[in-house]
Amino acid sequence: xxxxxxxxxxxxxxxxxxxxxxxxxxxxxxxxxxxxxxxxxxxxxxxxxxxxxxxxxxxxxxxxxxxxxxxxxxxxxxxxxxxxxxxxxxxxxxxxxxxxxxxxxxxxxxxxxxxxxxxxxxxxxxxxxxxxxxxxxxxxxxxxxxxxxxxxxxxxxxxxxxxxxxxxxxxxxxxxxxxxxxxxxxxxxxxxxxxxxxxxxxxxxxxxxxxxxxxxxxxxxxxxxxxxxxxxxxxxxxxxxxxxxxxxxxxxxxxxxxxxxxxxxxxxxxxxxxxxxxxxxxxxxxxxxxxxxxxxxxxxxxxxxxxxxxxxxxx
Ligand code: ADP
Ligand code: MG
Numbered sequence: 001x002x003x004x005x006x007x008x009x010x011x012x013x014x015x016x017x018x019x020x021x022x023x024x025x026x027x028x029x030x031x032x033x034x035x036x037x038x039x040x041x042x043x044x045x046x047x048x049x050x051x052x053x054x055x056x057x058x059x060x061x062x063x064x065x066x067x068x069x070x071x072x073x074x075x076x077x078x079x080x081x082x083x084x085x086x087x088x089x090x091x092x093x094x095x096x097x098x099x100x101x102x103x104x105x106x107x108x109x110x111x112x113x114x115x116x117x118x119x120x121x122x123x124x125x126x127x128x129x130x131x132x133x134x135x136x137x138x139x140x141x142x143x144x145x146x147x148x149x150x151x152x153x154x155x156x157x158x159x160x161x162x163x164x165x166x167x168x169x170x171x172x173x174x175x176x177x178x179x180x181x182x183x184x185x186x187x188x189x190x191x192x193x194x195x196x197x198x199x200x201x202x203x204x205x206x207x208x209x210x211x212x213x214x215x216x217x218x219x220x221x222x223x224x225x226x227x228x229x230x231x232x233x234x235x236x237x238x239x240x241x242x243x244x245x246x247x248x249x250x251x252x253x254x255x256x257x258x259x260x261x262x263x264x265x266x267x268x269x270x271x272x273x274x275x276x277x278x279x280x281x282x283x284x285x286x287x288x289x290x291x292x293x294x295x296x297x298x299x300x301x302x303x304x305x306x307x308x309x310x311x312x313x314x315x
Contacts, residue, residue, distance in 0.1 A: 001025060009207075016039050017039050017042055017046075020043065022212055031202070041187070047185070061075055075151055081157045087130050091125055095144060096109055112149075120141075121174070122141060136163050191300055200212065226267075227266070229291065229293045230289070230291070231263045232262045235257055240252060243278070246281060249268055250268065
């Protein structure tokens, strides 16, 4: 239903999306999870036709977003990162304006507006000026404008960002009710947000999907793997090379080097216990192991490791 093929996006020389391909199924709630700067908003802006990709294609129910933009866009309701609300309008005036923008026949305006007002539960503020609404209510008005025109697909960019915990729960519940009648793509940089409501998750990092699956399958895939914290009482440069020579290690990252001590985080393949091999390799070189601790990996671990990488790069 939504086909994303080989999308690449450059902003000048900055590569923001790297050859992204995946599909979104009908009536699916797909979560786009990734740290700030991963490319979520860029991808959503391309899916909705607000931004042109550098290469690649997007097809919405068979309509190419660039070749048949009218047909494709009619199927999509979009809540961008910063919804274009007009602060001086009342909620009702604003939604009427959106009806006109989206070409809803004038005779249908009152009925459509009444419907979306009740869908997102903002009937009581319909005649208030948008400027004076709380952040939570403004976000609902943003959702309401996305729903005008009865689009099949909703694309919601971090709809809970900046809301308090109570408002977050309310928006989350609202999204759950919208799921019955819509295909939804929801982005967030918060794992819990995505894990609790989504059918499938795309984890995006540095412009590229690094994992696509159901939250359960992702957790399971991870649960066989493990992360080992290893502290060695030597700073020999050969230690990393020796570790690299051990089978079953998928990734080694050096965390710290100080006072003659080296500390590593080591990711092991599912079902492999590398502790004995590490012990033998270190002992054979007279590198004392000061600590070795193994932890099962959860979905949160991979997301945290991805996020930590992003923070190091950004900061
Ligand atoms: P996210 O929504 O996941 O936080 P974005 O899609 O906003 O990520 O940004 C992806 C990358 O592209 C970031 O490195 C960001 O700085 C860069 N970027 C976004 N918009 C622009 C722009 N208009 N011009 C230049 N770089 C941009
Ligand atoms: Mg964003």
